[in-house]
Amino acid sequence: MIPRYSRPEMVAIWSPETKFRIWYEIEAHACEAMADLGVIPRENADAVWKAKDVEFDVARIDEIEAVTKHDVIAFLTHLAEHVGSEEARFVHQGMTSSDVLDTCFNVQLTRAADILIADLEGLLAALKRRAIEHKNTVRIGRSHGIHAEPTTMGLTFARFYAEMDRNLSRMRDARAEIATGAISGAVGTFANIDPRVEEHVCDQLGLVPEPISTQVIPRDRHAAFFATLGVIASSIENIAIEIRHMQRTEVLEGAEFFSMGQKGSSAMPHKKNPVLTENLTGLARMVRAAVIPAMENVALWHERDISHSSVERMIGPDATITLDFALSRLTGVVDKMLIFPENMLENMNKFPGLVMSQRVLLALTQAGVSREDAYAMVQRNALKVWEHRTDFKEELLADSDVTAALSVEEIEEKFDLGYHTKHVDTIFERVFGE
DSSP states (O other): OOGGGOOHHHHHHTSHHHHHHHHHHHHHHHHHHHHHTTSSOHHHHHHHGGGGGOOOOHHHHHHHHHHHOOHHHHHHHHHHHHHOTTTTTTTTTTOOHHHHHHHHHHHHHHHHHHHHHHHHHHHHHHHHHHHHHTTTOEEEEEETTEEEEEEEHHHHHHHHHHHHHHHHHHHHHHHHHHOEEOOOOGGGOOTTSOHHHHHHHHHHHTOEEOSSOSSSOOTHHHHHHHHHHHHHHHHHHHHHHHHHHHHSTTTOSEEOOOOTTOOSOSSOTTOOOOHHHHHHHHHHHHHHTTHHHHHHTTOOSTTOOSTTHHHHHHHHHHHHHHHHHHHHHHHHHHHHOEEOHHHHHHHHTSSTTGGGHHHHHHHHHHTTOOHHHHHHHHHHHHHHHHHHOOOHHHHHHTOHHHHHHSOHHHHHHTTOTHHHHTTHHHHHHHHHOO
16 A cells, blocks of 8 residues: 555554564464474474564565565575574474465454554544534534435434444454464365364464365455445545535535645635545545455355455555555544534525424424325425525415414424424434433
8 A cells, every 4th residue: 555545553564574474473383383282393393483583584585486486485495594494394384375374364454453443443432522512513404415404413423423333343343253264284174284283373363263264264254354344434435425515615514624834725725625535535435446356255266276365465455554544534534623503504594494394294284284285385385485585484474374274383383493403312322322
């Protein structure tokens, strides 16, 4: 992933140095287990641990691989250069390359998941704080982009909180599903290695043994993992789109924080563009782009092929690094977001009283008017407001059919904003608890 959209902690998980360190730990723990079982001499297993503080030379491994055309063999050759060829002769005993590659990949994904879980927790804290802050800040709700009925900014943040809380649960489940390892040898039969070696290696690396592997760990696990990343990315875009809409000049109900010295346009000095949330929309697309290849990796030939390998070398780092950056960026946007309550009220009253049409409709039906007639009575007055920017309540009061069914006091009462916010506390209790 390019540095512009990367954070160091997540990038480090995918560095060659980290990968080779994990490969080494897999091999060393496997030797340790085989020595415990009496399969290899204890001194040979101990000799492998002499390399525990070695900084593996990535350039040297690449040099060997240029000849061997095999990355795991290149690493094992380099390891023997540190341990000694005689001492290292039992390394990788009974194992196959996928034992190392797949187990390492899942270690990296679980570590990435831990960072993403922490990211989600940080975002949830920011969303909760803003939801409570604007619990009763009234704004207009929209359907199809058109004014519907009043809601609150707090409910908007609470809605996003609930969505991200579900994503946190999904991410934890995805981590659990991907946290398996396999040291089962060629075609996964354990013919040349004891299953207890796998158990030991997995225990040391914080994984659980894959119940049945076919030389590779089943890729439906990875498909579910990347699908979860895709859902989270879509939720990021969902929030970003709402903020982008709010920042439009003719709306301006909320906006990204504009820092001192920031410039919005190279041509127009007045511009304050929603660049961060537009960026988040783009980053979400890139994370979702990893989902279909991950799904396609599920179908492999027989017990193993490597059609999945090139895909995972790209989507593993790119999707996790991008999502980590996006979650951090969104947390910052939410945390510093500017809210304009006065503009919210002004927008809601752009067509005075119009958003109370359903209350009047229901009141008329409760007063004995058929729904069809009540709808026609309300709509004809509403259309006058649309066309002439008149006051909806005044139009209703001037309509003899309406006043024949409802008193002036009953009509007046239908324009109370508090009617639409009376259950906000109930919704907040559902989302955040008591």
